[in-house]
Amino acid sequence: MSKPSIGVIVGSNSRASINLQLAKALAKLVADKADFEFIDIGHLPLYNRDDDANTPQAFVDFKNKVRAKNGILFVTPEHNRSVPAPLKNALDAGSRPYGQSAWGGIPAAVIGTSPGGPATSMAQQHLRNILVFLDMPTMQQPEGFIQWKEGLVDADGNIGAASQQFLTTWMEKFLAWVERNAKAR
Known part of the structure; x- marks a missing residue:
């Protein structure tokens, strides 16, 4: 695979x-090895299955961006021990209507940061469960619970000196995961 195209979705x-801030710094670590596009989810309307027959243009555009990527990097906070509402909305919007998911087969990785000790571990676990259902091969190790x-x-x-080696290795493993699990196009 030539330089992969990675979509970055911040929760x-x-x-x-x-x-x-973490997502931008992570992309800088390996900017010479991949092309990164930050895919905005903040503008997406709230998903409603009543709109499946006439999909909002914002969802169509979002799904086209996702489908064009070789991999997706999810960088998410934790809200009430789960994924934030904007991220869950984007996941739902990208997977609907049934049979027209943009996510299927795209390799992914999950990381996040929080001031608390467990960082974003619960949100990441919930997100991994969702990604299994969405048929996204998701990197399991190393985990990235970043305080x-x-x-x-x-x-x-x-990225500061204390975390640079770990996070550079993490990103390199993610890019290797994307290459190893490339979606058939």
Whole structure:
């Protein structure tokens, strides 16, 4: 596979999101090895199956972006021990109507950050369960439960020295996962 095209979906729609900061810094770590596109989910209307017969254009455009990717990197916070509502909405919108899912077969990875000790472990587990149903081969190891601390991402948007080796290796393993599990096109 030549340079893979990776879609990055951040589970938060906050402009000040620490997960968005992490996602941008992760992409910088391996920018020479893949092309990254951040796929916005904040503008998507709330999914309603009543609209399946006349799919909103925002969903059509979103699904086309997803389908064009070789892999998807999910970077998500945890809301009430689960995935945030905007992310769940995007997953539902991208999988409907039944039989027209954009997700199927696209390799994925899940990572996230939070100031708390367990980071985003529960949200990641819930997301992995959803991704199994959506038929997305999802990287299992290494896991990425990243505690947000001063210096994780510096003022220039780079991963700090204390986490750089682990997160560079994590991203390299993700890119290898994408190559190994390439979706037949």
